[in-house]
Amino acid sequence: MTQDLTTPTELQCANCGALLQGEFCHVCGQSVHSVLKPVHGMLEDTLDLVLNVDGRVVHTLPPLLLRPGFLTLEYFAGRRVRYLAPFRLMFALCLLAFFVLPMALDSGDALFVPDVHVQGSSFQRAKTPAEVDRLLKKQLAQLAPTRDIPVVGSLAGKELDKARLQLVREAMQRRIELGDKTAVIPTSLDEVPEPPVDTRAAAEWEQRNPFDQHWDMQKYPVKVSWLPDFLNQRLNRSLARVHDNLAAMSGPGDHSAVNERLIGQVFAALPGAMFFMLPAFALLLKLVYLFKRRLYVEHLIVALHSHAFLFLSLLLGTLIHLLGTALKPHTPWLGGPLNLLTAALWLWAPTYLLIMQKRVYRQGWPMTVLKYLFVGWCYCWLLAIAFVGAGVLGLAE
Numbered sequence: 001m002t003q004d005l006t007t008p009t010e011l012q013c014a015n016c017g018a019l020l021q022g023e024f025c026h027v028c029g030q031s032v033h034s035v036l037k038p039v040h041g042m043l044e045d046t047l048d049l050v051l052n053v054d055g056r057v058v059h060t061l062p063p064l065l066l067r068p069g070f071l072t073l074e075y076f077a078g079r080r081v082r083y084l085a086p087f088r089l090m091f092a093l094c095l096l097a098f099f100v101l102p103m104a105l106d107s108g109d110a111l112f113v114p115d116v117h118v119q120g121s122s123f124q125r126a127k128t129p130a131e132v133d134r135l136l137k138k139q140l141a142q143l144a145p146t147r148d149i150p151v152v153g154s155l156a157g158k159e160l161d162k163a164r165l166q167l168v169r170e171a172m173q174r175r176i177e178l179g180d181k182t183a184v185i186p187t188s189l190d191e192v193p194e195p196p197v198d199t200r201a202a203a204e205w206e207q208r209n210p211f212d213q214h215w216d217m218q219k220y221p222v223k224v225s226w227l228p229d230f231l232n233q234r235l236n237r238s239l240a241r242v243h244d245n246l247a248a249m250s251g252p253g254d255h256s257a258v259n260e261r262l263i264g265q266v267f268a269a270l271p272g273a274m275f276f277m278l279p280a281f282a283l284l285l286k287l288v289y290l291f292k293r294r295l296y297v298e299h300l301i302v303a304l305h306s307h308a309f310l311f312l313s314l315l316l317g318t319l320i321h322l323l324g325t326a327l328k329p330h331t332p333w334l335g336g337p338l339n340l341l342t343a344a345l346w347l348w349a350p351t352y353l354l355i356m357q358k359r360v361y362r363q364g365w366p367m368t369v370l371k372y373l374f375v376g377w378c379y380c381w382l383l384a385i386a387f388v389g390a391g392v393l394g395l396a397e
Contacts (some may be wrong), residue, residue, distance in 0.1 A: 060084045064309055065316075068352045069359035072305045086304035090278075093311035094271050097318070103323075104318045123174040132178070136171040140164060148160030152300055181264065238396040245395045247277050273390040278303050280382050281375075288371045302360055306353060313349050346355055350376075 013020055023261050025032070030273040060083045063070045071083060084092075126132040168186055175183035245262055278300065285299040289347075324338040358368045 056082060056084050060089060063313070064089070064305070065312055068356035069305075072188060072302055072356070072360050075301055075305075086308065089310065090308040093308050093315060094274060097311040097315040098267050098270055100315060100318045102264060104321050123170050126174060126178070129175045129178055129180045129183070132171050132174050137168060139167050203358055234270050241397065242392070242395040251370045262394060266390055267395045269390040269393040270387075270396075273393070274307070274385040276389075277379075277382055277386055278307060281306070281379060284375050284378055302356075306356065309352060309356075310349065313345055315344050320345070344366070 004248060011019060012030075013025040013028065016025065016028045018025055020032060024030065025033050060071065071086075074080070074083065075086065083089075116189075123132055123135055126135055165186065167186070172183045172185045176185070178182045222239055223232050224235070227235070282296060282299040282303040284294050285302060286294075289299070320338055320342050326336055327334050353376075354369070354372050357372050358365065361368070363371075
């Protein structure tokens with residue numbers, strides 16, 4: 001049996017039969033307007049939706065960046081229609097930030113590469129060449145070889161290599177000062193000899209270590225006793241992919257394509273890893289402000305707006321870096337102002353979060369600062385876990 005389409009009357013909802021008091025049913029939410037309309041009407045509705053979203057973007061992004069806690073307090077007060085929803089806002093900014101960030105890493109200039117500094121003054125205290133060698137070996141051990149740092153090593157490799165070369169050059173200079181005729185100051189890292197290792201123990205470890213290119217998966221499979229067999233098999237397949245990726249990164253030939261692919265995989269896994277940070281961060285706030293008797297969802301809204309601001313700051317900082325890189329050959333004088341703008345943005349981020357915490361939870365400054373530092377310390381550990389997890393997931397693809 002077929003049922004004819006009916007047009008809602010002015011007094012009754014066609015879906016649930018409730019009496020209508022406006023353009024939307026107050027019971028089920030259905031619109032009184034029919035969906036059966038000409039194509040130009042659908043285009044008008046689509047344009048209206050786009051313009052409405054654009055209007056909410058204009059009302060949302062400036063206070064998100066410049067007014068700490070404003071959006072959260074507006075949300076708690078019930079004034080939500082003119083602003084983007086917290087989860088949609090955070091989700092969109094997260095995707096945009098991690099879409100643009102790889103472009104900045106490919107631009108050629110260092111953006112988030114650590115600046116490595118070494119202290120070679122201890123060599124001046126050495127009285128013999130043998131003592132210089134002991135100090136050099138100790139300091140080189142603190143700088144892991146770049147090939148042993150998956151993905152991150154491709155970003156920070158040049159800085160680490162410069163630090164290693166600087167250490168060796170200062171050590172050789174001190175040996176020359178002590179009268180060692182065999183000491184030669186190297187001009188490149190290729191002239192620096194690798195430290196001696198126990199080859200027998202290293203070979204045994206290579207075969208048992210699933211993160212080494214010489215790992216024998218068939219001979220030394222990883223087995224967790226409390227996991228079922230199918231999960232152990234899946235774990236070994238993932239470790240095999242990690243093993244293959246690491247072998248490709250450290251093998252002969254050009255590694256740029258492999259590194260680029262792995263970095264792309266890591267950045268693809270980062271948004272998912274960051275979503276695990278939200279409930280954990282909200283739980284931290286719940287524990288810290290336990291006696292405030294706020295619902296967990298309120299802390300979750302604070303977490304969403306906080307992360308949305310961080311992703312917006314990351315996005316703006318990356319765009320400023322890309323702009324500086326593009327304009328550098330033509331207007332080098334803009335480099336200084338853009339660097340100052342970037343520094344101001346990074347300084348504003350922790351200040352913003354502190355002011356936001358103060359305005360939302362309304363406690364005195366001493367207690368707010370104490371809780372802010374504690375939450376920040378815990379969050380840094382959570383962030384490190386998220387990045388390590390994203391790195392492992394990226395290598396396992």
